[in-house]
Amino acid sequence: MNEPLLCVQLESAREHERKAISREIHDELGQLLTGLAFEISWLHRKLPAENRELVERIKGMKALVDAGIKGVQKISAGLRPRHLDDLGMRAALDWEASQFANRTGIRCTQAIDISDSDLPPDYAAEIFRIFQEALTNVARHSLSTDVAISLKHTRGALELEIRDNGRGISQHEIDSPCAFGLLGMRERAEMLGGKLRISGNHGTGTTVTVTIPLEEEEIRQHAYPDSR
Ligand SMILES: Nc1ncnc2c1ncn2[C@@H]1O[C@H](COP(=O)(O)OP(=O)(O)OP(=O)(O)O)[C@@H](O)[C@H]1O
Ligand SMILES: [Mg+2]
Known part of the structure; x- marks a missing residue:
């Protein structure tokens, strides 16, 4: 096989692999974190509003999960x-x-x-x-x-x-x-x-x-x- 053709094929295989990995990260972790965000929101609703310290902690957790959702849009699991x-x-x-x-x-x-x-x-x-x-x-x-x-x-x-x-x-x-x-x-x-x-x-x-x-x-x- 001539060299340029081989290079094109290798690049296309790599590209394919990159796409697959990015999809896997997105799907596995993204969906899990979305589930977690819903669970945290549920806890937040159940907490007595006067317990300010807990409410602040829960808000902090929610912000971290939201940041995780954003980060995960770019990383991988592969299962x-x-x-x-x-x-x-x-x-x-x-x-x-x-x-x-x-x-x-x-x-x-x-x-x-x-x-x-x-x-x-x-x-x-x-x-x-x-x-x-x-x-x-x-x-x-x-x-x-x-x-x-x-x-x-x-x-x-x-x-x-x-x-x-x-x-x-x-x-x-x-x-x-x-x-x-x-x-x-x-x-x-x-x-x-x-x-x-x-x-x-x-x-x-x-x-x-x-x-x-x-x-x-x-x-x-x-x-x-x-x-x-
Ligand atoms: N069922 C829906 N109802 C209303 N808007 C939607 C719906 N599905 C998708 N969208 C809109 O289309 C956009 C693109 O969806 P897409 O799934 O590509 O991105 P995302 O969910 O924001 O992020 P992620 O990359 O994690 O999936 C969303 O940000 C949202 O604004
Ligand atoms: Mg989406």
Whole structure:
């Protein structure tokens, strides 16, 4: 192989790796810290206001976690979602949604209409990550009371939809080059040959839709890309 071509390929492999690491940090730690921030807010609400010292400490903790959330947007862990490995896709989505509802108080309705055998394992991990990031965004940004989740297998494609009834993401936010969470979701969908759509309506909510082709042929091409 000629040298420049080899260099290009190495660089592209490195670039791929950097992206993957940055996504993993973002997803693992970012979501954990968001959970912690909700727990601290809960404690804060329960504390008697006259206990000023404790209230100040809790505020300090919240500020540290918020700083951690910002810092984590740039660092890495590299683990696959444990519940997914232990439980399978359906149960992992279920578990994640019920944890989310308990923690945030946002009502969650789910229509999950697939079986684990519908999905190659690599697909499940990526879809699960997209799902986690979309829910984390609902918790952090949406100001919603309800979120509807659906996952179905229709016309040779898998479709995941997360719809909230909050403030609605703006086009400006969708197009921002700093929206690394949205970017990561999009890259994951595209890695599987699929697409991510985000739409927001001011005051009525945000919908994230991921469509992944699941035809036999598509799966074969992803698993064995040189077989074209
Ligand atoms: N469900 C939602 N409702 C309203 N606004 C949203 C929603 N999801 C995302 N946004 C807006 O889009 C922006 C970009 O989202 P993105 O996930 O990329 O970044 P983030 O959540 O702020 O930070 P992070 O990089 O940790 O994910 C958010 O900052 C928020 O303003
Ligand atoms: Mg986000």
